[in-house]
Amino acid sequence: MKQLLFALAPILLAFAPPALAAPKQGDVIIRHVSIVDVEAAKTIAEQAVVLKGEDIVAVGSDSAIAKDWRADRIIEGEGRYLIPGLWDMHVHFGGGPELIEENRALLPLYVANGITTIRDASGDLPDQVLAWRGEIAGGKLFGPRLLTSGAKIEGIAPVWKGTIEVGSEADVDAALDRLKNRDKVDFVKITDSTLKPELFLYALRRAKALGLRTSGHIPMALTVDQAVDAGISSIEHLDYAYNAGAKDEAAIAADFAAKRIDRAEANRRLDAGFDRDTAMAAYRRFAAKGVFVTPTLNGSRIIAYLDRDDHSTDERLAYIGPKLRKTYDWRIERAAKADAAAIAARHKQIEDVAAILPMLAEAGVPIIAGTDAGFLNSFNYPGFGLHDEIELFVEKGLTPAQALASATRAGPAWFGQLDRYGAILPGMAADLVLLTKNPLEDIAATRAIDTVVLRGVVQDRAALDKMLADTRAKVAAWNAETAAR
Template sequence: MKMLISILLAWLFQLPLSAVAKERADLLIRHATIVDVAGARLIADQTVATRGDVIVAVGGDAEVAKAWTARRTIDGGNRFLIPGLWDMHVHFGGGPALVEENKALLPLYIAHGITTVRDASGDLPNEVLAWRGDIASGRLFGPTLLSSGPKIEGIKPVWKGTIETGSKADVDAAVARLKGLGVDFVKITDSTMKLDLFLYAIRKARAAGLCVSGHIPLALTVDQAVDAGISSIEHIGYAYKAGVKDEATIAADFAAGRIDRAEAYRRIDAGFDPGTAMAAYRKLAAKGVFVTPTLNGSRVIAYLDQDDHKTDDYLGLIGPGLRATYQWRVDRAANADAAGIAARHAEYEHEASVLPMLQKAGVTIMAGTDAGFLNSYNYPGIALHQELAIFVDKGLTPAEALASATRAGPAWFGKLDRYGAVEAGKAADLVLLDRNPLEDIGATRAIRAVVLRGAVYDRAALDKMLADTRSKVAAWDAAAAK
């Protein structure tokens, strides 16, 4: 009997692969050049097979195409296949009247190759959490949505959509509420938050098993927030502050009321020290603290004197109510005199200059845009590509910039086992590009097709998403003009 089995097995393995029953997939992408982001290298003439929302096989075209058959096959044409892009800092808001305008932003992300977004809280937290569930179940079309829900703040804060806290008991209740809502992480801001409660809230949320992102109060040092356990620092200005030699003295003086905000920032701008910064950034890296620079939004505001964006074609994709929320920042910038404008330029350039220092120190940089309501001309979708272009302009390599938008987000959420690479077992979230992003980061804009949770959207489908949104916005504009 054993001999018979051996003979049969030997005969079977001598058969050509085509004579053996093929595995069934939903999609085959053939003749693609896979971009190995982690290795910063290209792997030519590959075929990717997906079933449902999972990649089930990746390998040389001849090998995979013989072993697999699929309901749909795409010829990659030697184009470049990358993991889906992640925007790790977006906002939805503007009040209940703008729910539909915010919802209309969701397809814009997909049309620009962004398959996952991290909602860093606005004033529609409950609606966004509902969208998260609707997207996951297929009832709503949009990128995978990871949300903080309502952010934790102090009493009577500037920002709406918050859980107000004035005591440790309030913080305990806030964290319990967020856990109950099933949020993906916690966002803490510093409008009116007491200093001790800010640090307590970080520790409490981390103890509850949640990552914590946020702003850092001017009256605290970055080091204090890091020691409390903050997981990511949002906006590069806080990372810049960590490089100020007398940061602790400035924080103490501001907390005691000895200096005002303007004087505190003047001293911060004057006190940056590269040696201090590198030591601080190495600690961020050692503690696993990520940084989301959000440079594109800062650039837009800093240089409004040179480009007022009033003729941007992209305005036709943003609803009139959301466009109106841009005005407060525009007005504030318009009120600046020549000295104020020069200071604005200098602040942006100084802060942006620390980006390569963070990279050199080993800090994981996450691409996030701050796009959404309030943040003028920082458009959902295209802003991520603009952010990546800034990263390269300020000193990162195209490979490093690409990693910030494909691997950093999954790493922060502990999801690199499922996202961030074109490999078997990973999510079927993919973007097919006409050009090589390892040579030119601008290639991330040259999108031929997007695969989202296994579903394919070719260039025509992506263009239709944009056209449909444009038509919707035009109808809202017409209604508003009556």
């Protein structure tokens, strides 16, 4: 009998009910939370999200996750809303080597505002920013994930510092070789203060051939359509997209190139010639060509309305070092020289330009949230400014869902990284923001931050408040040093 039992034992075990599987182990579980599905513009209630290292490893109903998973840290998400980390896709660091520390102090402001990735669109500290990119990635410097263009491509003796000056196609080739192979930039920025129009187009074509994404300012002597045809990946600043709506844009560009008109007259004619049908045809072409637009609308609004708000009592000035604040003076002084007619004109211009935002969305153009925050750009505060930007998007006609997508999915889409960022799914990056309010109902909810998860590391409200307090303390010390001189 014993021999028979021994012989049957393997068979009996094969048909025995399985033992309960041991719970899987994560590092963090966010429980009872409403996930914001940004792509579908909906919330999914009573969910749980498991994080391990820098990854999301499980997402599902809270009851299912509670049964299958354990973690050392549990975050209670009841009554809260979980979104992917925010991206600011147009920031600047600069002002010269003496401002390096004040620029570095801006990095925690992004994280404290829920921004887990930033795209540096070139300033005059390109080598420093490239070094920061590596230090952040290696865990040696605290800050959001940093993507950068390195030094921008410009013409000879340009207005902007920190550039690679090019005066020939050979120069462009050398610049792109340096950026791609030495600096290993994340994209290329091309600006137009002195760059020859034909070299601007050549640089776009060559960068595209090398597999490099491009963003930039389009020379007045070219049409926007020429830049689109040459392969520009994103148009920075909404006014360039606005110019594409002028019926006679090509004639204006030709007259400007031939020096028959100056910039002021060109802008007057572009504004006078704006036509909705022309604009929509242009914007549908943007969409067909895969061109994104970064409006940087709030920065333009601030300057346009300096006559109504001089920002002298802004609480956020406490986070900006004295040398960085000094760089604001350039634009403030220019705006102060305007007479009543010029002030009225700039008010009208910003409102006219802003009105194309829903037109771009209607045409299917991906809209990217980016602030233009940093040195020179007066009162456009790093970190905080992204919330101002997307609130302005809604004020000008986008839905909260569209505005939220511009700050969570458009950036990853532009970089071809939607397989890793922009959604809350297994395998995605553990870059998340836990909100106390629903941003699909009110976009201002992106300010109501309970917790930020950056590369899998939890920064609770106390940690975020400490980041802000530490930055204020640094700025206060710099202010005292400046006052003592």
